[in-house]
Amino acid sequence: MGADRALPEACLMTLWFVFALMTVAAIFAVLWPLGRGGRAERQDTENQGSEVAVYKDQLAEIERDLAIGLIAAPEAEAARVEIGRRLLAAAGSETAPAPRSNLKWRRAAAVLALVGLPLVAIAVYMPLGSPRLQDFPLAQRDRAPGMAQSLENLVVQVEQHLEKNPTDGRGWNVLAPVLERLGRYDDAVRAYRNSLTYNGESAERRSDLGEALTATAGGVVTAEAKTEFERAHALNAEDPKANYFLGLAAEQDGRKDDAANIWRALLAKAPADAPWRPLVQSSLARVGGGSTAPALSDETMAAAKDMNEGDRGAMIRGMVERLANRLKQNGDDVDGWLRLVRAYLVMGDRDKAMGASTDARQAVANDAERLRQLNEGLKNLGLDG
Template sequence: MTFWIIVSFIAALATAPLVLVLLRARASDADDSGNTAVELRVYKDQLSEVERDLSRGMLSDEAAKRARLEISRRMLDADTKGKQHITKDAPLPLWAALTVGALVLGGGIWLYADMGALGYKDLPLKDRLEWANELRETRPSQATAEQTAPASPPLDTPDPQHIVLLEKLRAALDTRPNDLQGHMLMARNAAVVGEYRDAYAAQQRVIDLKGDGATAEDYASLADMMILAVGGYVSPESEAAITKSMARDANNGTANYYAGLMFAQTGRPDMTFQLWSRLLSNSAPDDLWVGPIRGQIEAVAQAAGVRYTLPPLSATSPNAGLKGPTADDIDAAADMDANDRQDFIRSMVNQLSARLANDGGSPEEWARLISSLGVLGDTARARAIWNEAQIIFGPDPKALAQISAAAQSAGVTQ
């Protein structure tokens, strides 16, 4: 009831000027009519004055004639204007002005009652925070989300040979459940081909085996794989992994990005903006989370009520996101059967080599490729790539020195 009283009062205030305008128009007509009569009396007095001046000899007959004509013309104009104004702006009766105001007022109230959101309550900050907390606490679990949400696409096009090698690794781990390096290899490479559930199961086993030695990156990788397994949804289980990662390293980029995503999904864009804006300002242009943040942060800022202008991206690495076998990958394959290990590493090396040949790459990636070929014993190919790298990175002594160190370890320098 209070709402309707307030609305009716505001509507009445909005309608009052309309009624006043109508009434002012009526009063204005009366005033204009009175002004015309006064003007006509002035002109009549002027005619009398002309006659007196003529009888006194102060004006000639010709001058008096001209004065009479000019004053008569002005009188005619004034009388005509007065009649036109009264005809054009015929005044409304008081009851008519009030009727128009009542129609406008009643029509506005009826229109709101028909199309408005009757009974919709205000949502103060306290209630919004409570709603966001409830949404966060009651959101679906990882298992529930996996039953309905499609997984994200694989990070790379699966190589059939890679799939076969993953099956062999999976079979090997069935007999060696405590093989830390094997589970690390399984987690990393299952994620590459889109087998995210197996990937995060293996990563969880890695964390269990490491115990207190698990790092922030270990937990961030676990959260990453869990979130990819449900198409980008941050479940309570992946949030727990994010929390553990940030407890070990508050500046972990992956964990901060997904923490912001979680808040965006649970009605707290203000928290998302705080996390993402800080992360964006402290990130390199080719960090993997920079692109997704830049694509969403302006909408997040608007939802949070913040005026924000996205800064320009100074540079973007053309090789962001390229993957190849790391030293950990190679070490993790050490416990596999010799033939399987060689095939597994060779598969990853071939993928990296193809990418560098097509798209180019950073000095670190060229060095990694040469080192990997050295481990495989493919010195001829490693030497050929080293020779190519000297041509490409010759103008950059610092980059060439990094690649040269890898070439020396592979035994292909002269």
């Protein structure tokens, strides 16, 4: 895409030509007064204001005011005397400065304009500007081939449509999972909520919303998410997603037996070819197999590192990655940042941990309270700014 947008050579030439024209105009502005004839200069010098001229005008003004009757004769007289005094003083001290033309300095100024101006302009512009990028107004982009097909563009089109027709429940239904896949969990949550509002209650939609909420929390089944799963469960006790996440919630709460029971029941009722079977089985193995810590806790991370099992390691890395992505989009979450830093530390990736803590500081820099919390948390983790 970047290649499409680089300027063709002809356009680049035009741009440099425009720059050159502008530079010439700027130089001309400096050279013009230097090159004007002596007569124009003398005229300027003669026309310039002076103290004496102002006082003379003021004297005339007093006469006018007196004629209209704005001031009385004695006052006019007093004012005349005072201004007269000032006029005399000014006329005495005012030695009209004779204009002198100084050819040497004029030449220096001309050289400054001819050489200095373009040099400064280029020296400042080159590191800052992007002369190779062409304009990209929206009207032009809709017609750009290739762009129209991209997933993001489609999403934007659907979003724009929904902005105008917010009650289109089907649209929200289509949009929500796509947003979730794109990692825009917050938007996905909103889309699922709208879908619920306009399509009505269903266990599936409730548990989808719960899943999105869990994703925004970086894989933790929050109280809010849990409520959604419970509602889904109430609507349909068989809903596999609700059951799975209720189990996960129990695991994260430390109730590993409850988790195991829920998952066992889920597996018992599951069709043999259900695509989520392996996931539930491995989860069950996790709680059954002894490592019962909440997701993304130090122990889980350590366990994952020791065992180095392909599946679990990938899952945890995926979770960490998702958390990192989410924080990149919305950096307000201090706890999230701390969780991320800790995850990197446990995974033994100190560089990434340092990088994440720097990002975190930048992200919450505008909020003193959050910054303080973050710094304390980082100190506890043994990372000092």
